[in-house]
Amino acid sequence: MFKQITEIFDLIDDAGVNCSKVAEFFTSKNAKIVLTKTVKCKKGITGFIKITVPGQNGKVSGGRAPTLGIIGRLGGVGIRPNKVGVVSDADGAIVTLSCALKLLDMQKKGDFLEGDVILATQICPSALIQPHKPVPFVTSPADMKTINKFEVDKAMGAILCVDSTKANRIIKWRGFAISPTVKEGWILKVSDDLITIMEWVTGRVARVLPITMQDITPYGNGIYHINSIMQPATATDAPVVGVAITTEVPVPGCSTGSSHIIDIEEVSRFCIEVAKAFGKGECNFYDKREFNLIKRKYGSMKHLLTVGDD
Secondary structure (H helix, E strand, O other), X not given: OHHHHHHHHHHHOOOXXXXXXXXXXXXXXXXXXXXXXXXXXXXXXXXXXXXXXXXXXXXXXXXXXXXXXXXXXXXXXXXXXXXXXXXXXXXXXXXXXXHHHHHHHHHHOOOOXXXXXXXXXXXXXXXXXXXXOXXXXXXXXXXXXXXXXXXXXXXXXXXXXXXXXXXXOOOOOOXXXXXXXXXXXXXXXXXXXXXXXXXXXXOOOOOEOOOOOHHHOOOOOOOOOOOOOOHHHXXXXXXXXXXXXXOOOOOOOOOEOOOOHHHHHHHHHHHHHHHHHXXXXXXXXOOHHXXXXXXXXXXXXXXXXXXXXX
């Protein structure tokens, strides 16, 4: 997928990039269902883009195949005027848009997935720097409620949330990791099917992102989060898995020249392979029988989806 990734990187490496320009690019690539929204707030302007690539038996065409959501989570693709160029935080957007472009290229050549794929991300070339230990984050001008409202679609039967996860001291490898599945406030076991796909794509043993109960609570509650990778799980009952792009040392989200195309390409291929399998019913994010047993024995954990009591 190097071709698609370099096209997308060149597209967003632009001080004037916005969701409209990205939408025009995808329309020129024969994307039929493209939605955009520009949000203006006190902290600045950001744009959202959502691309739906229909499958041959997907819900868009009246079929019954399940729909996969791929969300590229980030604060922004740049932090101008503080720094020039694409920041490390942009990796989630690059992966998501590259996957959309790859799926469209596949269809042009006659290859259609079984189910629909909905791909959503944020485009902001002038996002903000947020203090964070051990190294700074990039934060969006929009609040998390607004971000989730646009990016998390009710049609998504399961979600992969791709996020640059480099600003921490708990991950010590280059590449990517997947989180346990999160659903309705429960952190469930890591999906065996996703482990298999990850190992086949990378040719290495699977790597798992450690998350805590704190990470699956909403932003705005004053509690530490590793980053926003699990925030879609606060806005849907669908199973959510974080796909974390990682490094051996802490790397600020606001650093430029820190996106590694080899890692981005592996993540992108992983997402495409999950989309192929999920639409065919060959990739389960969680065990439905066991989840029902958990809820019956221990009850609901949906209170974790709120900001909690003071």
